[in-house]
Amino acid sequence: MSDIDLPDIGFGTSGATGDDCVESVRTALDAGYRFLDTAQMYDNEPAVGAGMRLADVDRDDVVLASKILPDNLGYEDAKRTSEESLKRLDVDAVDLLYVHWPTGAYDPEESLRALDELHEAGVARSVGVSNFTPELLDEAREILDADITAHQVECHPLFPQDELRAYADDHGHTLVGYCPLGQGEIFDTPELQTVADRHDTSVAAVCLAWAMEKGVVPIPQSTDPEHIRANYEATALELTDEDVATIDGIEDEERLIDPDAAAWNQ
Secondary structure, eight states, rough: OOOOOSSSSEEETTTTHHHHHHHHHHHHHHHHOEEOOOOOOTTTTHHHHHHHHSSSGGGGGGGGEEEEOGGGGGGGHHHHHHHHHHHHOSOOBSSSSEEEOSSSOOHHHHHHHHHHHHHHTTSSSSEEEOOHHHHHHHHHHHHHHSSSEEEEEEEEEBBBOOOHHHHHHHOEEEEEEESGGGGGTTTOOOOHHHHHHHOOOOOOOHHHHHHHHTTOOEEOOOHHHHHHHHHHHGGOOOOHHHHHHHHHHHHOOOOOOOOTGGGGOO
16 A cells, blocks of 8 residues: 555646646645646646745645656656656656556556566655546556555546446545546536535536545646636535435546546557
């Protein structure tokens, strides 16, 4: 088991760059978030690091995660570019380092050997994977010496990832959910509106509370200070069994992030 304890909610930074990213990270940390998610792909690691330094929060109190770009997953490139990520973030280590997608230069033996060595060297305090299938998770668990701390995937009430949530429970890692608000495209779902009305709250808060109720760590992203704070406050929303049953009764399913090269399309 990993010794990294993930908070109930994290802050995603996909799509945020420059000063907007710096300020959103600072706002998020000052609002109470203690889990930050970035990636080489997002081209914002320097801004994330700058936002961390501006916030009135100790570095040791923050779980910082980044992800290796698919094209950088060759053995040498994975090791080199992960060290470069530390320099861009201006930190001594990341707390969680993911394989971002098992595509591009991903080779299970070589890529995961690099991940193990980065963990052993202290570049990453723990390791994870993202956008894997159960079969790829089985393979990774066989190859890795380090425990998988987290598996990050799209997860929201219209794409609840039942199989991968059960897999995470069975194997002792955390499912981290990106797009936990369904990019806003799911907000008009009647069942979600019904639950929001019961609590006099927003559908966004309901989506985040649902994820946490299911044991998923959602990582909502925003550059709007009001939304950043409101999303964090969703940690205080407690759904009833009736609420959860209402949401689980949604029959529609919608995957929003679905590249042709994704493992589930092969």
